[in-house]
Amino acid sequence: MYEHGTAAAHLLTRRQLRASGLRPGGHDPVALLRCRRCAYRPLRQCTRPAYLYDSRLALPRRTPTLAQEEALDRAMAARQTCTTCRTRQPYCLPRADRRCTACATGADLAAAA
Ligand SMILES: [Zn+2]
Ligand SMILES: [Zn+2]
Structure with missing residues (x-):
C-alpha cells in the first residue's frame, strides 16, 4: 500500500x-x-x-486492426444510412425508423397534408 x-x-x-x-x-x-x-x-x-x-x-495497447475498423464502419453506416433515400448522413439516425431528418420531415408533411 x-x-x-x-x-x-x-x-x-x-x-x-x-x-x-x-x-x-x-x-x-x-x-x-x-x-x-x-x-x-x-x-x-x-x-x-x-x-x-x-x-x-x-x-x-492493442490498436484496432483494419478488419475491426471496417466492421465498425459497417455498423456505423447501418446506423447512419436513411432507409428511405439510402443516403448516408453524418449523424446517427433515430433507431425507430432510421430516416434522415429530410425524409422524416417530408413524411410528416405528407401525412399532415
Ligand atoms: Zn482514500
Ligand atoms: Zn432520407
Missing part, C-alpha cells in the same frame, strides 16, 4: 498505463495506492484505493 505520490516510478495505475499507451499485461495489480484524499490522513482507512500495475510487465 502506497501513499499518494510515493509509489515507485514503474508502478502505474490503470489510467496512467493507458495514458502511456500501455495496458496491464494480464497480471494482477502489484500494489495498492491510497487515494489523493487520504494522503493527509494516514490513519484513515482508504475506501477507494487505486490498483497499481508494474509497467515493466505491461503490454502495448
Whole structure:
C-alpha cells in the first residue's frame, strides 16, 4: 500500500498505463495506492484505493486492426444510412425508423397534408 505520490516510478495505475499507451499485461495489480484524499490522513482507512500495475510487465495497447475498423464502419453506416433515400448522413439516425431528418420531415408533411 502506497501513499499518494510515493509509489515507485514503474508502478502505474490503470489510467496512467493507458495514458502511456500501455495496458496491464494480464497480471494482477502489484500494489495498492491510497487515494489523493487520504494522503493527509494516514490513519484513515482508504475506501477507494487505486490498483497499481508494474509497467515493466505491461503490454502495448492493442490498436484496432483494419478488419475491426471496417466492421465498425459497417455498423456505423447501418446506423447512419436513411432507409428511405439510402443516403448516408453524418449523424446517427433515430433507431425507430432510421430516416434522415429530410425524409422524416417530408413524411410528416405528407401525412399532415
Ligand atoms: Zn482514500
Ligand atoms: Zn432520407
